[in-house]
Structures are given as C-alpha cells and as structure tokens.
Amino acid sequence: MAPPRKHETDVILDAARGLVLAEGPRAASVAAIAKASGAPVGTLYHRFGNRDAVVTAVWLRALTRFQSRAMAAAGSDPLEVAVAMALAALEFATECNEDARVLLAIRPGDLRDAQPDPEFTATLTAMNAPLTDRVAELARQLYGRDDARAVDAVTRAVVDLPYAVVRRHAHDEGMPTWARADLSAAVRALLSARLPEDGA
Secondary structure, eight states: OOOOOSSOHHHHHHHHHHHHHHHOGGGOOHHHHHHHHOOOHHHHHHHHSSHHHHHHHHHHHHHHHHHHHHHTOOOSOHHHHHHHHHHHHHHHHHHSHHHHHHHHHOOHHHHOSSOOOHHHHHHHHHHHHHHHHHHHHHHHHHHSOOSHHHHHHHHIIIIIHHHHHHHHHTTSSSOOTTHHHHHHHHHHHHHHSOOOOTTO
C-alpha cells in the first residue's frame, strides 16, 4: 500500500481555485499556488508539469463534479429524468459553489497561458460525450426523434435553463427556497409542449 501523499491534490487545486476566483486566472502562478496550498513548488511541477496543467485540472475537476450529478439522474420516466438532470445543476451550485463559479465565469482558454492543446480538447470531448448522448436519448424518448430541433429543445430545458438560474444566484447566500420548485415546473412545461416538426 502506497503511503499517503503529504500534499493532497485536492488541497492544491482548492488553493488554485481560490486564487482564480479571488484575483483572476493570472493570479494563479505556480509560486502563488504553492504559497496558498503549502505545497512546495517542486511538488507542483512534479505532479502537474506546469502552471497550465494545475489550473486546467481545477476546471476539469469542477466539470467532473457537475457531470457526475447530472448523469446520476435515472428512472423510467424521461420527463422526470430531465427534471432531475436540471435540478442537479442547482445541487451542484449549492454543494460545490466555488466549482460552479469556475464553470460559470471562466473558460478553459482564459485560465491557461498557452492555447488548449489537442490532449485537453480530446479529454473535454470525451468527458462531454456521455452527457451529449443522454440528451439525445431523452429527445428520442420524449419526442420520438433526435434531430437538431428535438435535441435543442431538451438542451434548453436541462442545460440552458438551469445554467441561467444558477448564474443568477451563484453569488447569493445559497439558492432561493423556491428555485427547485420553479425550475422543475419550467422544465416540465418546456418538455411537455408539443414540438413542431423541424422547420415548422
């Protein structure tokens, strides 16, 4: 059994995230992350390779935490699965507020000194694929089709609408008590409406 790491990765990433949110992406230098986390500079370079890899890991960790909640939505009723996926965004923003703020406010390209490399692009594509597939599956279950219009309708309900709610309240002291009920009702209303044929 390997001995525990003296400087936990999550502590390092939490420190980098705090710097990014408090002072902007450029504040998260290797020296500043080392000071904030208590990890030696050499540990950061050994574990991550460079500064871009640290801040990229912050962003990807936040995305993983969000997606794990969204993908946990399950059930036999596609409408209720869609509602659960939408509500997962509120749960994420409540339980992981700083991660939510990272995803809302900062694009990966804004974090990095260099442009995202092909490896990062491939990683992001692979991470997003299950969620994209789930949205297409819901479109087939709800509308009997997965063309662009049907997928867009589901995306509006389970991605765009929750995103807008979370963005509005991301800096508040928690989500309003009525947010879950209102979001649930809005998602049901959107997805229960008859979807016109494409081009109608």
